[in-house]
Amino acid sequence: MYPAPVTEKPLGTRTAYRLAIYTAMVFWMAPLIAIMFTAVRSQSDLLSGNYWGMPSRFALLDNFREAFAISPMWTFFVNSLTVVGVTVILVLILSTMAAVALAKYRLPGSTLLFAMFIGGNFIPYQILMIPVRNMVLDVGLYDTVWGLILFHTAFQTGFATLFLRNFIITLPNELFEAARIEGASEFQILRKVIVPLIRPALAGLAVLIFTFVWNDYFWALVLVQSDSAKPLTLGIAGLKGEWLTAWNLISAAALFAALPPVCLFFLMQKHFVAGLTAGAVKG
Amino acid sequence: MIQKGGAFIASPFPNRCRMFRFWQSNQAWLTPVVLLLLPVGLFLLMIVIPIVQSIWTSFYEWDGTGEATWIGLGNYAELIGDPQFFVSLKNNIIWILMFLLAPVFGLALALFLNQPLRELRFIKAVFFLPLVLAPVIIGVVFTWFYDPTFGIVAIVSRALGLQPIAILSNETFVTFGIIAAALWAQIAFCLVLFLAGLSQLDAELIAAGRIDGASGWKLLRHIVLPQLRSVTFVATIITVIGSLRNFDLISVMTQGGPYGSSTVLAYQMYEATIFSYRAGYGAAIATVLFLIMSIWIAAFLWHTLRREERMG
Numbered sequence: 001m002y003p004a005p006v007t008e009k010p011l012g013t014r015t016a017y018r019l020a021i022y023t024a025m026v027f028w029m030a031p032l033i034a035i036m037f038t039a040v041r042s043q044s045d046l047l048s049g050n051y052w053g054m055p056s057r058f059a060l061l062d063n064f065r066e067a068f069a070i071s072p073m074w075t076f077f078v079n080s081l082t083v084v085g086v087t088v089i090l091v092l093i094l095s096t097m098a099a100v101a102l103a104k105y106r107l108p109g110s111t112l113l114f115a116m117f118i119g120g121n122f123i124p125y126q127i128l129m130i131p132v133r134n135m136v137l138d139v140g141l142y143d144t145v146w147g148l149i150l151f152h153t154a155f156q157t158g159f160a161t162l163f164l165r166n167f168i169i170t171l172p173n174e175l176f177e178a179a180r181i182e183g184a185s186e187f188q189i190l191r192k193v194i195v196p197l198i199r200p201a202l203a204g205l206a207v208l209i210f211t212f213v214w215n216d217y218f219w220a221l222v223l224v225q226s227d228s229a230k231p232l233t234l235g236i237a238g239l240k241g242e243w244l245t246a247w248n249l250i251s252a253a254a255l256f257a258a259l260p261p262v263c264l265f266f267l268m269q270k271h272f273v274a275g276l277t278a279g280a281v282k283g
Numbered sequence: 284m285i286q287k288g289g290a291f292i293a294s295p296f297p298n299r300c301r302m303f304r305f306w307q308s309n310q311a312w313l314t315p316v317v318l319l320l321l322p323v324g325l326f327l328l329m330i331v332i333p334i335v336q337s338i339w340t341s342f343y344e345w346d347g348t349g350e351a352t353w354i355g356l357g358n359y360a361e362l363i364g365d366p367q368f369f370v371s372l373k374n375n376i377i378w379i380l381m382f383l384l385a386p387v388f389g390l391a392l393a394l395f396l397n398q399p400l401r402e403l404r405f406i407k408a409v410f411f412l413p414l415v416l417a418p419v420i421i422g423v424v425f426t427w428f429y430d431p432t433f434g435i436v437a438i439v440s441r442a443l444g445l446q447p448i449a450i451l452s453n454e455t456f457v458t459f460g461i462i463a464a465a466l467w468a469q470i471a472f473c474l475v476l477f478l479a480g481l482s483q484l485d486a487e488l489i490a491a492g493r494i495d496g497a498s499g500w501k502l503l504r505h506i507v508l509p510q511l512r513s514v515t516f517v518a519t520i521i522t523v524i525g526s527l528r529n530f531d532l533i534s535v536m537t538q539g540g541p542y543g544s545s546t547v548l549a550y551q552m553y554e555a556t557i558f559s560y561r562a563g564y565g566a567a568i569a570t571v572l573f574l575i576m577s578i579w580i581a582a583f584l585w586h587t588l589r590r591e592e593r594m595g
Contacts, residue, residue, distance in 0.1 A: 098322035101315035126552040126569040131333035154329030186314035215417035217531045233419040261415040277479040
């Protein structure tokens with residue numbers, strides 16, 4: 001283990017180390033602490049310039065209520081949930097199909113497809129913006145959540161395929177051979193053998209895609225215009241533009257938007273980290 | 284009538300039967316083709332073809348909706364004479380250089396946090412948190428941080444007896460202010476990678492190094508870092524790509540201002556296309572950005588595919 005474990009060091013060193021990590025943590029979290037500090041403050045505190053002292057009363061719930069009253073937060077929230085939910089399901093289905101094909105069958109050009117999926121992951125969104133926007137306009141999905149779902153599904157399928165393919169390729173081939181000898185068809189193998197085995201990977205993938213799509217801002221900006229189709233990220237940005245000095249409301253709304261991915265992250269931390277590092281570390 | 288149909292009873296759908304037999308004898312290669320059809324088709328339609336279309340569009344003068352006129356390299360010629368383009372390019376370079384701090388800090392933090400204490404599980408999770416926050420939210424929080432009257436930065440600088448600077452409306456500091464916000468999440472990303480890398484170090488090599496009297500810096504330099512080469516490479520490349528892709532923070536924090544001093548190519552492209560109705564010009568900016576990023580994407584692909592080959 002590197003560095004040498006502090007558990008083998010004298011008590012003084014251990015205590016100093018603990019002190020150091022807790023201090024570092026507080027500094028690291030300063031932006032989040034600031035936003036929580038502000039979100040619990042009442043308008044009168046802000047008006048009297050009491051930004052960082054003790055709040056005169058705990059106004060978090062009032063601020064939530066107010067933020068929901070001055071903007072269609074609830075609609076934004078439902079839109080975000082719809083886009084993320086449908087996208088995650090579609091991506092899991094499509095990428096499982098593609099990943100199995102790339103991992104367990106010999107096909108000419110499969111390396112090229114694999115490279116396409118990896119490369120597509122990293123391209124700048126701007127090179128897609130004009131054609132994708134026009135395409136979504138042409139099929140009549142502009143300014144609907146479905147336009148967003150269409151794009152996100154296509155884009156995330158690249159990453160997801162690469163992720164699942166690396167997982168599926170580690171499954172032993174004997175498993176498939178045995179199932180074939182038993183007379184299972186190729187699609188039965190996919191459904192009855194592969195999918196149950198990759199369930200943990202699918203869980204990790206779902207968390208990652210949830211986070212990516214939930215946090216998207218660019219495509220919402222490009223493909224959506226009216227409040228009825230906006231996701232939360234766009235709603236928060238709008239709130240910041242309109243209610244320039246109501247930092248308590250903006251903070252409360254931002255906190256609300258951050259909550260779902262943060263909760264999911266704490267629940268599924270192991271999957272999340274494993275997903276993020278997949279492929280980047282080994283070798 | 285029934286008799287007439289007698290032949291059909293044995294094989295009610297001769298066509299289907301033939302298809303089924305064809306499927307049965309060919310499913311080994313047909314299966315992957317069928318499986319790939321939908322995902323690859325969608326990916327080609329929404330990602331690959333639009334890239335080609337964008338590059339094609341960059342040779343036209345076009346407002347995005349009306350008639351497009353072929354002007355060859357006209358948009359690119361205009362770019363070379365556009366001072367805003369060079370502001371963006373300069374800022375992109377600043378972004379890349381500053382972002383390279385992320386792997387450095389990420390590694391330092393990883394070494395700091397790589398200890399077998401129980402509470403570290405939670406503390407690491409806290410350090411990972413910026414990763415799951417939307418850039419929009421990070422942008423809002425840092426704007427509040429930088430508020431010249433009530434923000435923390437202003438309060439701290441006043442406490443130190445300094446005149447607080449309005450970071451986001453100062454042409455010199457604005458880009459650095461935005462980068463600082465972006466670095467927060469990028470360092471967290473590098474931290475995740477390096478912690479994973481550290482957890483896979485070869486324990487025997489390190490023990491051997493310790494027996495040979497190496498410790499601290501020497502051990503890091505000669506035994507630990509060589510084992511982290513692949514992680515470092517990946518972290519660096521993804522960091523550079525991330526720095527070039529940044530759009531959200533600029534859009535939320537400054538919209539490229541003041542006076543266009545904080546734009547980057549990604550933002551300038553959006554502005555030219557959506558606000559100035561110059562899709563052709565926007566496409567040219569996007570193409571330049573795409574070409575710059577292709578170099579890094581190619582490096583990443585080369586690394587990944589070579590590793591694939593090695594592993595068989």
